[in-house]
Amino acid sequence: MTINDTTYFEKVYAIVRQIPYGRVTSYGSIAACLGMRSGARMVGWAMNNAHHQKEYVPAHRVVNRNGVLTGKHHFDTPGLMKQLLENEGLVIINDQIQNFNDHFWDPLTELTNKA
DNA sequence: ACCATGACGTTTC
DNA sequence: CGAAACGCCATGG
Numbered sequence: 001m002t003i004n005d006t007t008y009f010e011k012v013y014a015i016v017r018q019i020p021y022g023r024v025t026s027y028g029s030i031a032a033c034l035g036m037r038s039g040a041r042m043v044g045w046a047m048n049n050a051h052h053q054k055e056y057v058p059a060h061r062v063v064n065r066n067g068v069l070t071g072k073h074h075f076d077t078p079g080l081m082k083q084l085l086e087n088e089g090l091v092i093i094n095d096q097i098q099n100f101n102d103h104f105w106d107p108l109t110e111l112t113n114k115a
Numbered sequence: 116a117c118c119a120t121g122a123c124g125t126t127t128c
Numbered sequence: 129c130g131a132a133a134c135g136c137c138a139t140g141g
Contacts, residue, residue, distance in 0.1 A: 027123055042137055044122035064123060071122025
């Protein structure tokens, strides 16, 4: 992947790794945090590469804008993502996070305010 | 160098 | 309100 260093990939990983326990975020928010308007696809793509990273990336905490586990199929097992999220106290119904907005963690707001 | 694809998102029909 | 098309940036063939 020619991943030398300064790639948006690492930025995405950095954000995803900073997602608190029991919290979730969306690709678009991460993309926006990186400065991309609609680079959400790239974020998802980065997640795909996340599996290549030596450091574990809680990709299960990253879902689409609808709070749907779109990428669950990309995990080791289709049910792993849902299992992990439920393990964190989240409620998943039909591959969709209930009270998604309540568990939503915005990197822009959280990181900007705290950092 | 060009075309096709992708774990998304927004706008239009 | 529901579905479809387009847009975005980057990677792979």
